[in-house]
Amino acid sequence: MKDITIGNRRIGSGHPPFIIAEMSGNHNHSLDRALELVGAAARAGAHAFKIQTYTPETMTLQSKQKDFMILDEGGLWTGKSLYELYQEAYTPWEWHEPIFAACRELGMIPFSTPFDETSLEFLETLGVDCYKIASFENIDIPLLKKVAAKGKPMIISTGMASLGEIEQLVEVITEAGCQEYVLLKCTSSYPASPENTNLNTIPYLRDVFHCQVGLSDHTLGVGAAVASVALGSTVIEKHFTLDRKEGGVDSAFSLEPEEFAALVRETDTAWKALGGVAIGPTKAEEKSLQFRRSIYVAKDIKAGEVLTRDNIRVIRPGYGLAPKYYEMLLGKQMRRDLPMGTPLSWDLLL
Structure with missing residues (x-):
């Protein structure tokens, strides 16, 4: 086009x-x-x-015969002739x-x-x-x-x-x-x-x-x-x-x-x-990742300790692993000490 x-x-x-x-x-x-x-x-x-x-003359004839009358009941111009309408307009x-x-x-x-x-x-x-x-x-x-x-x-x-x-x-x-x-x-x-x-x-x-x-x-x-x-x-x-x-x-x-x-x-x-077709976060939405959920350390964890429902949670913000990995992470051991508030990432696992 x-x-x-x-x-x-x-x-x-x-x-x-x-x-x-x-x-x-x-x-x-x-x-x-x-x-x-x-x-x-x-x-x-x-x-x-x-x-x-x-001009009225270039539009119609100056006639009040039925064909030249506006008979639309309730219309804006009802009762006028075509010539009268164009003369006014x-x-x-x-x-x-x-x-x-x-x-x-x-x-x-x-x-x-x-x-x-x-x-x-x-x-x-x-x-x-x-x-x-x-x-x-x-x-x-x-x-x-x-x-x-x-x-x-x-x-x-x-x-x-x-x-x-x-x-x-x-x-x-x-x-x-x-x-x-x-x-x-x-x-x-x-x-x-x-x-x-x-x-x-x-x-x-x-x-x-x-x-x-x-x-x-x-x-x-x-x-x-x-x-x-x-x-x-x-x-x-x-x-x-x-x-x-x-x-x-x-x-x-x-x-x-x-x-x-x-x-x-x-x-x-x-x-x-x-706009165009856009799926996934735009540049303008990146700061809103803070309001998404992800997996975080909920209690201090020692190196070698196993992840449990007690020490990791799916919470806001969204800077950790996606919630879909929560069940997969349970029972995994940690590579090092992790303080509460650490976003989980794959490199932290043994």
């Missing part, structure tokens, strides 16, 4: 997980708030900051440059999700380092070809896609010129339940497609994201807001700054804890 590079970050199992803060529509129609989100994400430790590039294109500049100044990698050819060409003028493909666009073959032809790394959410559709998108982007890509396990419900997240898909995707894999996480909290690291996630994307109480299109399933900082911290801890 080869590492890939996005901006100044290496992505692979030998590197900490690449953590993306997704703003989406949580700017609430304010550039100042968007820039505040950038600063808060940087302080929380995000490595990248992602937005979405579209879109990030004005004139905001992109100041948002990207602020990200770069704070050490984050800015990038976006293009939804059509016009947004893609616009993002090219801003010098983005990679592109994200949203779950609902992973079957848009013409768009995939155009994005892949730019030759930049692609991060692709696999929400709702069948195995055949994922196979097709991988074939399309590699033939069109994309050599570095990441597949993200994604559950396209908002929020997603833990029971519907199926993290075991992550190592499956890695093994089938031999690429970097990760998680686009719509669950509440950080538990799923942390667990995904143990299953091979090298990229994690999570929606980000300043304060859920202030609302926003995606605020209900977004992390606040303190929670996002915990995500960065705990995924890094999980990655470090994976």
Whole structure:
């Protein structure tokens, strides 16, 4: 599984997980708030900051016919038309440059999700380092070809896609010129339940497609994201807001700054804890031998004296012979005088 590079970050199992803060529509129609989100994400430790590039017109038709209405009972956006949702959520294109500049100044990698050819060409003028493909666009073959032809790394959410559709998108982007890509396990419900997240898909995707894999996480909290690291996630994307109480299109399933900082911290801890296969005491554990048991002289013993249950014991610390030799040692004679507290070793026997 080869590492890939996005901006100044290496992505692979030998590197900490690449953590993306997704703003989406949580700017609430304010550039100042968007820039505040950038600063808060940087302080929380995000490595990248992602937005979405579209207009309502490039996404859908301005219609309230049934097909264009969101009828999901109890959902976050129930009762809105698709056009109304995207009108509320879109990030004005004139905001992109100041948002990207602020990200770069704070050490984050800015990038976006293009939804059509016009947004893609616009993002090219801003010098983005990679592109994200949203779950609902992973079957848009013409768009995939155009994005892949730019030759930049692609991060692709696999929400709702069948195995055949994922196979097709991988074939399309590699033939069109994309050599570095990441597949993200994604559950396209908002929020997603833990029971519907199926993290075991992550190592499956890695093994089938031999690429970097990760998680686009719509669950509440950080538990799923942390667990995904143990299953091979090298990229994690999570929606980000300043304060859920202030609302926003995606605020209900977004992390606040303190929670996002915990995500960065705990995924890094999980990655470090994976390590390699290690059996037996590590260098760091050697001092803990004091708390293991071993065989010690419990009473003063004279040279030639026989070892008995009365004069040797299995006790802490662990610097003598292992307890498994206790029965074997009983009845053996000592080569020399041994004071109480001597750890037994083979060279002390006659």
